[in-house]
Amino acid sequence: MSLQEFWDYLVLGVMLGSLYAVIAIGYTLVYGVLQLINFAHSEVFMLGAYGSLIVLQLVNPGDNPTAVASIGFVALAMAGSALFGGVTAYGLEKVAYRPLRRRGAPRLIFLITAIGASFFLYNLAGKLFGRDPLPLPEMYDNHNVFTIFGAGVNITQLLQFATAVVMMIGLDLVVNRTKLGKGIRAVAQDAEVAGLMGVDIDKVISRTFIIGGVLGGVAGFLFANLNQVSYTMGFIPGITAFAAAVVGGIGNIRGAMFGGILIGIVETMTVPLLGDEWRSVSAMVVLILVLMFRPMGILGERVGRAA
Amino acid sequence: MSTTTELQKDAGTAGTSEETLLELESMRVFYGAIEAIKGIDLTVRKGEIVALLGGNGAGKTTTLRTISGMLQPRHGQVLYRGERIDGIKSHELVQFGIGHVPEGRRVFSTMTVRENLEMGAYRFSSVDSAEMDRVFTLFPRLAERRSQQAGTLSGGEQQMLAIGRALMGKPELLLLDEPSMGLAPLIVQQIFEIIEEINKQGTTVLLVEQNATQALGLANRGYVLETGEVAMSGPAADLLADSRIREAYLGEGAA
Numbered sequence A: 001m002s003l004q005e006f007w008d009y010l011v012l013g014v015m016l017g018s019l020y021a022v023i024a025i026g027y028t029l030v031y032g033v034l035q036l037i038n039f040a041h042s043e044v045f046m047l048g049a050y051g052s053l054i055v056l057q058l059v060n061p062g063d064n065p066t067a068v069a070s071i072g073f074v075a076l077a078m079a080g081s082a083l084f085g086g087v088t089a090y091g092l093e094k095v096a097y098r099p100l101r102r103r104g105a106p107r108l109i110f111l112i113t114a115i116g117a118s119f120f121l122y123n124l125a126g127k128l129f130g131r132d133p134l135p136l137p138e139m140y141d142n143h144n145v146f147t148i149f150g151a152g153v154n155i156t157q158l159l160q161f162a163t164a165v166v167m168m169i170g171l172d173l174v175v176n177r178t179k180l181g182k183g184i185r186a187v188a189q190d191a192e193v194a195g196l197m198g199v200d201i202d203k204v205i206s207r208t209f210i211i212g213g214v215l216g217g218v219a220g221f222l223f224a225n226l227n228q229v230s231y232t233m234g235f236i237p238g239i240t241a242f243a244a245a246v247v248g249g250i251g252n253i254r255g256a257m258f259g260g261i262l263i264g265i266v267e268t269m270t271v272p273l274l275g276d277e278w279r280s281v282s283a284m285v286v287l288i289l290v291l292m293f294r295p296m297g298i299l300g301e302r303v304g305r306a307a
Numbered sequence B: 001m002s003t004t005t006e007l008q009k010d011a012g013t014a015g016t017s018e019e020t021l022l023e024l025e026s027m028r029v030f031y032g033a034i035e036a037i038k039g040i041d042l043t044v045r046k047g048e049i050v051a052l053l054g055g056n057g058a059g060k061t062t063t064l065r066t067i068s069g070m071l072q073p074r075h076g077q078v079l080y081r082g083e084r085i086d087g088i089k090s091h092e093l094v095q096f097g098i099g100h101v102p103e104g105r106r107v108f109s110t111m112t113v114r115e116n117l118e119m120g121a122y123r124f125s126s127v128d129s130a131e132m133d134r135v136f137t138l139f140p141r142l143a144e145r146r147s148q149q150a151g152t153l154s155g156g157e158q159q160m161l162a163i164g165r166a167l168m169g170k171p172e173l174l175l176l177d178e179p180s181m182g183l184a185p186l187i188v189q190q191i192f193e194i195i196e197e198i199n200k201q202g203t204t205v206l207l208v209e210q211n212a213t214q215a216l217g218l219a220n221r222g223y224v225l226e227t228g229e230v231a232m233s234g235p236a237a238d239l240l241a242d243s244r245i246r247e248a249y250l251g252e253g254a255a
């Protein structure tokens, strides 16, 4: 691998990693408040991508849109994905998890429900939207906008990375600076005492799902913009992002960000070194190594820490 | 919710002009099939300090948790200012002015002292800085450590923080669950003085303690729970003088 190749893949890795980070936050947030691995989060991601596809098919960008129109199309597609992601996550909590919580169901039941909800959602999507992968309609003329370490970065990549970073900063601010964020952290640490302080636990959990869902949905759009939209698209990125959340320390938001970037880099670097077929394997190897030496994850201290 | 009959009954009790804040009526609480509280009656009037005593497993914590909505009674009722509050969730109950310092402190350990106090004021749209100043005046040690993570505080400081956090919600009635647990005698002394001070400033207190002498020294009245039933109750001075109390608790209280 030449030095230039190294830089090229590193830049790609960080960008892919930023997407994993955003998805991983969804897992980690929900884990923080419910101690639940929401395996259906990969379907939130997938449906977010369909949200952007549906919006773009409705507005139909056509050929060679102007720059202003392009920005508009991107914004609309993003809004569509955020809406689909948020609504899906909200619905999941309301329909699938809340009734279990009311009955005080054991952890395992939650996990099985999550997996069941995941199967249900992606089969439903296959039925509703068809089983053939579809590309997103072109929203802008993609070309390189700048180079970093000699690696060219095009609009799609820039959009992906910049959006991911903005969402992460926004989330960090919400969690650490707002009242809702304080409620989320309190529920993550001790839900019962949070209730004694006047925190409406149901509301906080519901909003946490919505926040994770919006992030996951927009990540779905950004991912589809690089690849395609399909009803099975959630599975691999979902599992990889989950691994990232665990690597960073599940329940820890900054850990999820860190784990996402790390796994993105490792995965991408594997391609020139070992070949494309080793990509997903490498992510799992990182997971196993981290779990062997630091079972609580790299930034993880103890369960219940949300920031 | 018909509460008129209860109100009339309150008016009949005691000779004081003080109004009844809290009333438990034949309250029974279960954990599954296990009956932890076997029908207790208890009254707290405005301005009082009432001690709720009893050994391990007597049902003191269960009683407090039921009052603040974490558990529901299976029979009987909980009345606050004559209104039924059993069945109301704890986060809504805070709006009634009931504060609860839980057993074992349970501060938010990865939040700072300041953030913990802000959490106490969660029910308000904004944090009242005058109230926070009041808490810092009551507990100067917290003021010095306001930016410190709560998990790194000493046990006594955590207890002060737990009390301060509850005060931030401006409670009319404060439920305290064994604030002296695991603390050195000197710190216990301080905590009790502060409880007295809080009461003087107008907060009614229901104090759960195993430390019977000290609690009764502070309280107007007391109840003694034994395996989920009220074994004795009455003015604190009478209970202190009672030989059964002396036998059952004074030995323990000194430990």
Ligand SMILES: Nc1ncnc2c1ncn2[C@@H]1O[C@H](COP(=O)(O)OP(=O)(O)OP(=O)(O)O)[C@@H](O)[C@H]1O
Pocket (backbone or CB within 6 Å): B031, B034, B036, B054, B055, B056, B057, B058, B059, B060, B061, B062, B063, B103, B210
């Ligand atoms: N979650 C629970 N599930 C089942 N039983 C419980 C539960 N919590 C408490 N109990 C039982 O209810 C009874 C009363 O417990 P409680 O915690 O109210 O006692 P306590 O008076 O506060 O004791 P301590 O002074 O040790 O704190 C005990 O027999 C206890 O074993």
Ligand SMILES: [Mg+2]
Pocket (backbone or CB within 6 Å): B060, B061, B062, B103
């Ligand atoms: Mg107890």
